[in-house]
Amino acid sequence: MNCKQVQDLLPEYVDRQVRQVFLRDIEAHLRGCDECSKLLAVYRDNIRILGAFPEIEPPPDLAAKIFERTARRGLIRAWIERYLSLPRYILLPVAAGLLVAVLAPVLLSNDAASRSATKYAHRAWSFTLKLYGRAEGVGQEMASLKNLVFLILDERVEELQEQVQSYKARKQTNEQRRSQSSYLMCGLDSAGSDTQGADSNVLRQS
């Protein structure tokens, strides 16, 4: 048997599951081969060391962190599920009412028209609230909507801050580059105009 054949059979040999016909050959090879017997010793050592690997203590606040993150996600998911389960006929007047309420005072400069539009917007909104109240309880919906917005903001605010910082840094670098390149261009322009002036002087002289 060569080294490769013996090494491939080492796991079975250690577990005493190697077939009897190979056993004598393996042992004979191990007696004469330093490398294979070293590998066998390391193999056995590893199993012993791995079996005694100490348990690592996780950070003390890990469980609390996991709970907080999953609870947050659970709230968001619950709200989305509830939102998606509402009938569409309820969502349509909500959207229309919000749109009118927000846009009317902005778009209409005429006071009377604006007042009238706002009045209809309020009616649409009240009608929507009634529908919501019958369907699910609008107060709860609005509260969970507010929670959802704040939760998303909480998660995203750090990311947004980083993006703003990197955008500012990029902008600053670009401005510096631009000012450097414009400075260089000015230098080149003035150098070019000097050369042109020199050329014209030569022409004039000739």
Add this chain to the structure above:
Amino acid sequence: MTEGSPNDRELVRRCLRKDEEAWRLLIERYHRRVYNLCYQFFGRAGRAQDMTQEVFLKLYGSLSRFRFDMEFANWIMAVARNLCIDAYRKEKKSMFANLDEAERVPAPAGLSPLAELERKDAYSQVHDALVRVSEDLRMAVILRDIQGCSYDEIAGIAGVPIGTVKSRINRGRLELARVLMGARAEKEQGA
């Protein structure tokens, strides 16, 4: 699990009824085991912490798909195994170049300073070599030799037949021994 405390299946049922306390109990019960698996697989405390959180987030999102005819412990370990291997494959090239000294496996307490040092060195060497073994084989060795799972459990966790599990464990152990021998030879040459 202490006597009188609810079993895992009961806790999952309560979680599905939006019982937050049940979810907190499941986290308390399993976060240490998941953290250790991630730590043994990645060899980094920070990565293990992130992965443990990912495992529980994934679990939380898929609790409704839990099959009550299987062990919850096996299910959570299967989720952890799959996430670790997926994450490792994505980040393969940049990781494991060097493990920080501070993040290596600590030796167990109660040993003399010299014995502790020797033991710590042995653990660190094996662990350094372990994180260089290919991912499927490494996971099989961790589950069998460190976590002490049975072949049946590993087959359930990895979703492969027992024959494949045995073969992976054997090949993993052999690869580990070869990596370790290579590392020692390099060290001797360097010295």
